[in-house]
Amino acid sequence: MKASLKELETLLEEKHKEVVAFVMEPLMQGAAGMIAQAAGYISRVRELTKKYNVLLIFDEVATGFGRTGKMFASDHENVTPDLLTVAKGISGGYLPLAATLTTEEIYNAFLGGYEELKTFFHGHTYTANPLACAASIASLGLFEKNHILDELSLKIDWMKNRLKRFHDLEIVGDVRQQGTMIGIELVKDRRSKASFPWERENWSSGDYEST
Numbered sequence: 001m002k003a004s005l006k007e008l009e010t011l012l013e014e015k016h017k018e019v020v021a022f023v024m025e026p027l028m029q030g031a032a033g034m035i036a037q038a039a040g041y042i043s044r045v046r047e048l049t050k051k052y053n054v055l056l057i058f059d060e061v062a063t064g065f066g067r068t069g070k071m072f073a074s075d076h077e078n079v080t081p082d083l084l085t086v087a088k089g090i091s092g093g094y095l096p097l098a099a100t101l102t103t104e105e106i107y108n109a110f111l112g113g114y115e116e117l118k119t120f121f122h123g124h125t126y127t128a129n130p131l132a133c134a135a136s137i138a139s140l141g142l143f144e145k146n147h148i149l150d151e152l153s154l155k156i157d158w159m160k161n162r163l164k165r166f167h168d169l170e171i172v173g174d175v176r177q178q179g180t181m182i183g184i185e186l187v188k189d190r191r192s193k194a195s196f197p198w199e200r201e202n203w204s205s206g207d208y209e210s211t
């Protein structure tokens with residue numbers, strides 16, 4: 001964690017005049033391989049981005065809406081990004097919807113009469129689709145009605161317990177968990193952490209059946 005933050009600080013120190021924003025998935029970097037960040041990491045990133053006047057964008061498309069145990073991953077350290085992107089869990093996945101949230105300051109920077117040319121000319125074909133919005137409002141209503149967040153810690157602990165048995169499997173190199181987001185790293189050799197070959201043709205069905 002220290003090395004990664006040092007690298008970020010060096011980069012910001014050198015390039016902050018050219019860098020507009022820093023984008024990251026807080027707590028658990030999903031598609032990159034379920035890479036978990038240590039406690040304190042996002043707070044330090046917030047400090048550094050403030051220090052160097054670089055906007056902080058949290059992509060909570062995957063981590064948002066309870067996935068890490070709180071409504072947003074940023075809530076774990078009370079960090080407020082300048083921009084927050086959300087999707088997936090906003091509608092419980094029932095209909096496609098995404099949103100970009102920002103501070104009043106940034107919102108107002110783009111607010112003005114048409115002739116002022118302040119508008120951020122960007123949109124999606126189905127932005128604010130009424131059906132998707134209705135599904136999302138209903139889904140968010142269930143968070144309150146069914147106390148979803150309050151019951152999460154029980155479920156997360158249950159998962160943590162059940163995951164223990166994965167550590168004993170020969171092909172499991174590591175198990176990483178942030179709430180209900182879980183990464184199980186499959187390796188060919190758990191001692192060296194060597195990965196399986198990417199080429200499918202090298203696998204023979206049954207090679208790993210016993211595990």
Ligand SMILES: Cc1ncc(COP(=O)(O)O)c(C=O)c1O
Pocket residue numbers: 025030031059060061062063087088098
């Ligand atoms: C973290 C993260 N960001 C962004 C996206 C893409 O989101 P969208 O499909 O809303 O563009 C995904 C999709 O899986 C994602 O996991």
